[in-house]
Amino acid sequence: MxxxxxxxxxxxxxTADAMAMEKAAKDFGLKGRIIPVPRVISSGCGxxxxxxxxxxxxxxxxxxxxxxxxxELHEVLI
Amino acid sequence: MNFMNSKGxxxxxxxxxxxxxxxxxxxxxxxxxxxxxxxFIRDTAGALGLHQAEVVQYARPETIGLVIGAFLIAIGTKxxxxxxxxxxxxxxxxxxxxxxxxxxxxxxxxRMILRMSAGDxxxxxxxIGFVLGIVTGVFFxxxxxxxxxxxxxxxxxxxxxxxxxxxxxxxxxxxxxLKVSQAGxxxxxxxxxxxxxxxxxxxxxxxxxxxxxAGSIRDVVMLKNFDLFFGVLGLFIVMLxxxxxxxxxxxxxxxxxxxxxxxxxxxxxxxxxxxxAAVLLGGCPLRQLILAGQGSSxxxxxxxxxxxxSAICHNFGLASSGTALNPETQxxxxxxxxxxxKVAGIICIVVLFVIAFxxxxxxx
Numbered sequence: 124m125x126x127x128x129x130x131x132x133x134x135x136x137x138t139a140d141a142m143a144m145e146k147a148a149k150d151f152g153l154k155g156r157i158i159p160v161p162r163v164i165s166s167g168c169g170x171x172x173x174x175x176x177x178x179x180x181x182x183x184x185x186x187x188x189x190x191x192x193x194x195e196l197h198e199v200l201i
Numbered sequence: 202m203n204f205m206n207s208k209g210x211x212x213x214x215x216x217x218x219x220x221x222x223x224x225x226x227x228x229x230x231x232x233x234x235x236x237x238x239x240x241f242i243r244d245t246a247g248a249l250g251l252h253q254a255e256v257v258q259y260a261r262p263e264t265i266g267l268v269i270g271a272f273l274i275a276i277g278t279k280x281x282x283x284x285x286x287x288x289x290x291x292x293x294x295x296x297x298x299x300x301x302x303x304x305x306x307x308x309x310x311x312r313m314i315l316r317m318s319a320g321d322x323x324x325x326x327x328x329i330g331f332v333l334g335i336v337t338g339v340f341f342x343x344x345x346x347x348x349x350x351x352x353x354x355x356x357x358x359x360x361x362x363x364x365x366x367x368x369x370x371x372x373x374x375x376x377x378x379l380k381v382s383q384a385g386x387x388x389x390x391x392x393x394x395x396x397x398x399x400x401x402x403x404x405x406x407x408x409x410x411x412x413x414x415a416g417s418i419r420d421v422v423m424l425k426n427f428d429l430f431f432g433v434l435g436l437f438i439v440m441l442x443x444x445x446x447x448x449x450x451x452x453x454x455x456x457x458x459x460x461x462x463x464x465x466x467x468x469x470x471x472x473x474x475x476x477x478a479a480v481l482l483g484g485c486p487l488r489q490l491i492l493a494g495q496g497s498s499x500x501x502x503x504x505x506x507x508x509x510x511s512a513i514c515h516n517f518g519l520a521s522s523g524t525a526l527n528p529e530t531q532x533x534x535x536x537x538x539x540x541x542x543k544v545a546g547i548i549c550i551v552v553l554f555v556i557a558f559x560x561x562x563x564x565x
């Protein structure tokens with residue numbers, strides 16, 4: 124079984140924002156992926172973005188450029 | 202805490218929900234309708250006199266329990282959040298569509314799983330439509346479909362649906378104001394206290410596990426993620442075992458007495474509507490009740506849409522009939538989809554596409 128790591132998890136207000144995040148990440152070469160919102164978090168639209176914790180600044184920068192609102196930022200063992 | 206995250210745990214939680222459904226079936230709920238959100242909302246609408254179909258009138262404590270169970274656990278775990286403002290009237294219409302589709306098929310996604318576990322091949326056929334509906338919804342999600350974000354509202358607002366549900370329970374228990382079927386599916390039910398406890402437990406588990414029948418397939422299709430799917434699988438396995446052990450497992454179409462019909466096209470289209478609407482709404486009928494309980498007024502409006510939708514279905518003859526045995530001649534009378542139901546189904550599909558095309562995220 125894969126060892127769990129502490130990751131950055133970004134939740135969104137809408138699924139459309141999550142989809143826009145996936146596209147923006149591709150456009151800006153940001154590492155990470157869309158995952159269902161981990162069950163330890165109750166907020167969000169059902170989908171979230173996860174990246175390495177070290178990528179936090181880049182993630183926020185890409186979201187600002189793409190006009191995507193952050194709902195919440197979390198650090199979760201995934 | 203990470204105790205809700207493994208697939209094994211979700212399988213187990215789904216299995217517990219299966220046990221609750223099996224117990225309710227054992228103690229009196231209709232065959233293959235142990236726990237059906239659409240049917241139970243429809244029965245509750247009948248109890249309130251919103252429709253006059255005498256065989257489906259009973260304020261189902263399970264539905265009430267689901268909402269209040271989700272509300273209580275959300276309060277207890279600090280997940281209660283009063284929100285609203287995400288295209289409420291569009292959600293109301295989607296709720297109506299979801300109910301029309303469900304009553305054409307004769308069941309919500311939860312009942313589809315229960316019917317599948319009892320060998321009802323009609324439900325397996327309907328699964329095709331449900332998956333196609335979800336895939337259609339996912340297509341629009343990828344194209345930027347959104348009903349807009351929800352905002353935090355006054356704390357009280359999110360609890361209104363739970364208080365109303367409690368009010369219905371009090372009326373049903375302590376007065377004779379509500380209608381109660383004397384025959385048909387509405388007359389078959391487990392004792393009130395068992396139904397209520399079953400609903401409360403199911404609601405609490407569904408809230409914690411984020412159980413969603415549409416979401417489980419959406420996650421598989423979109424993200425190749427099987428977490429939610431395992432919850433559904435657990436429920437299916439337990440009900441399959443229950444049906445086999447109790448001699449209720451009958452493979453076939455046109456099986457009398459299980460409240461189902463064998464109009465394949467409309468079984469597919471009915472669940473297509475449900476799957477499509479559920480993805481646009483962000484959750485199946487069960488999930489809408491749970492989200493309503495944990496404070497979402499948007500989901501509460503959707504539940505009201507389903508309630509009114511069920512009344513529309515019975516007042517305008519949209520609901521299908523189930524295959525039954527004529528008690529006098531002992532002949533099998535095939536269940537059927539009504540002409541009005543077919544027209545309504547087509548209208549719903551058109552409405553879903555219009556909503557899907559016209560609600561898009563603004564590009565920056």
